[in-house]
Amino acid sequence: MHDLQPLQYPIGPFTAAASYTLEQTKEHLAAIAVFPHNLTELVGKWGDDRLDTPYRPGGWTVRQLVHHVADSHMNAYIRTKLALTESVPTVKPYDENAWSQLPDYTLSVAPSLVILSNMHQRWVTVLDALTEEQFQRPYFHPESQKQVPLAEALANYAWHGEHHYQHIYQLALRNQWV
Template identity: 75%
Template sequence: MPENDDLRYPIGQFTFGHSYTFDQSKEHIAAIAIMPHNLTELVGKWGDNRLDTPYRPGGWTVRQLVHHIADSHMNAYVRTKLALTEEVPTVKPYEEGEWAMLPDYELSVAPSLVILSNLHQRWVAVLDSLTEQQLQRRYFHPASKKEFSLAEAVSNYAWHGEHHYQHAYQLALRNHWI
């Protein structure tokens, strides 16, 4: 069995503080665009037994991961729009671990997969229209006390989607589900 850090960060941790070229941002936007399809193909037909399996010891279940991705990416979409319409807005952090304990995280993954598909369609429509200059617009995150450019945020959320996709994919491989 892989080490716990390999299970926790199957594609490595995201490194903040980098700058990105316009072409790199376009690649990140393409990754955001395809992620809901890939996730739905992987887990969309899984039964409760698989969905309620933690991706690692002490980790969230696949069901919780899917609902978390939807919540996280909804926040990212709103942050994107705030950064495009306000001067360095302060965004609202949220307690993702606490959100994962709320009753909607026990629902079928279908609503969150639909949300992701539709949300990403809208988000990518906005992101695809951005100029290189607009990708440098920023927001302030009070939990980290840092400003983030949209280019860095886009890179982070491309990583975030793949990070959680790999949690489910690697679990499926280990359990011979695929």
């Protein structure tokens, strides 16, 4: 398993900082904003042979990764809105491995790329209007049993996008697809 660590975490695991400056948060926001474009540029024209290739032994296929990122970031968008409109809402966790086995994960990646593009536009519009104080509004995540401020959530999802982008990009490099 140790040998798979670089394939599993090509940019390392996410580690939350104790706090985030507004400048760091804006950098995370910029990463969130450009992510759908970058992902679409990478995989948007790939055929089934590439999309159905696992990014590592025992890992999800590229197709599953793209659908997973759309599901995950939709949840993040909803969690953002909940944190902004409710007092420390408890968010609902979900079993991402179980979701990856549902029939929509066999679809073309096009619907998820469109979802990411459009949803990120809305998410970035909301996030870009927030004050430094609003980025401190938290939600409660029952799996970690902790309150997650929006600045930390944003850092996590900026990492999450790059984490999965690198899964796919590194696979493409190994297979000489780019």
